[in-house]
Amino acid sequence: MAEKITVPTLGESVTEATVSKWLKSQGEKVVIDEPIVELETDKVNVEVPAPSNGVLGSIEVKEGETVNVGSLLGTISENQTANREGPREIKSYNPPKKEAKNELKLFDDDKKKTQIKKTKNIPQEDILLLNEEKKEDESLILKEVYEEKKKTPKTIIEKKVSPAARKMASEANIDLGEVEGSGKNGIILKEDIMSLMGSKPAPSERKIKHGPEERVKMTRLRLTIAKRLKEAQENAAMLTTFNEVDMSEVISMRNRYKEEFQNKYGVKLGFMSFFVKSCVIGLKNFPAINSEIQGDEVVYKNYYNISIAVGTERGLVVPVLRETDEMSFADIEQEINILGQKARSGKITIEDLQGGTFTITNGGIYGSMLSTPILNPPQSAVLGMHNIVERPVVVKGSVEVRPVMYLALSYDHRIVDGKEAVSFLKIIKESLEQPKRLFLNI
8 A cells, every 4th residue: 555745845835845855766665754755845854754665656746846745756666576586696606716726927026036937848948038027127127217207307307497487387386397399409498487477277177067157947935035135125115224342252162161171061162142131132132123014013022133144055044043142152052053053954933933033144254354134034133244354453542453353234214213323333332342241130
């Protein structure tokens, strides 16, 4: 009897999916609860497990096709392989044949000369002739190796290079041993290096493989990202304000306690926990930034679920840290680590992505100096972190070099005023420049 494989419930508001990949082939044995097909939804990838033991009997939907919840994906048949097997073939034992006593054997050894056993069937003069030919071959090989070793360094030593050509080759990191000189007696001139540098570069491997252009169908996740970001631009009055923060104190505190922190909690102390704690203080002081518009009403959230943007091979996903005002530094770092691993391995669930009230995105890990992050609807604000760069800063009348990060806050100007946005960013700056404030909740 065949067992049906159907599309499971995919989560709130998700009614269809795309068959991303069949993990098993038709006729292949499967075990109950073993993933057999991967579905891609607008938000996450879902693995459909086998409902029973058996063999994948049929595949009803091909990869790339769209299916609805409850649709038939394929069937699993009972494993009847054992019943179809015929009687086992009994092989008779044949002992190995003994070698002939008078057989000629040649034993080659790199360290010893070839030994030839004398037999009754081979004349003595033939054996002596074989030995002479072997010695002659070995002598020729040794001579060729010696001549090759003798020739290689001599070629390099004999090459002459003009001072200008040597300097240019050094600056361009060019191996002079591979350059043919065009000057008198083969001297390498400046023009030889310039000619080599001006040669046309080879086309990229990607161009060779795919041609001048390649067309790849967008994944459902990428289509959803494009749609939501465009809606955010069209539906919100988005504005961005900037500030900078001196990260000296945070870096100092992190370096001082990171080993002890990791030994105690089993996770590294990163910068993100400092930013999450700072944002919670700012959101409590400016509730509009933690709100959203629903119809003609503004809904203020008195809980602080912070979404953390994570880049993956399939695109950007934004899992949520819940009730961050009740989390410790260790709780935040551990949860970020778990969600990041799930996102990059494709194990993130729809529940992990829902319920966020504010977003933090860190473009600094990719080297971004400054950007204007886009809103994550229906949230009203998003904080952008950037790379930390040593910059000259005036401190009490003197110039000092400090590690500085630029911050960007994009917000929906329909419900967040400029004063609130600038003040919120100022609280973030003050909390990070004086991280002891984070422990006093001020």
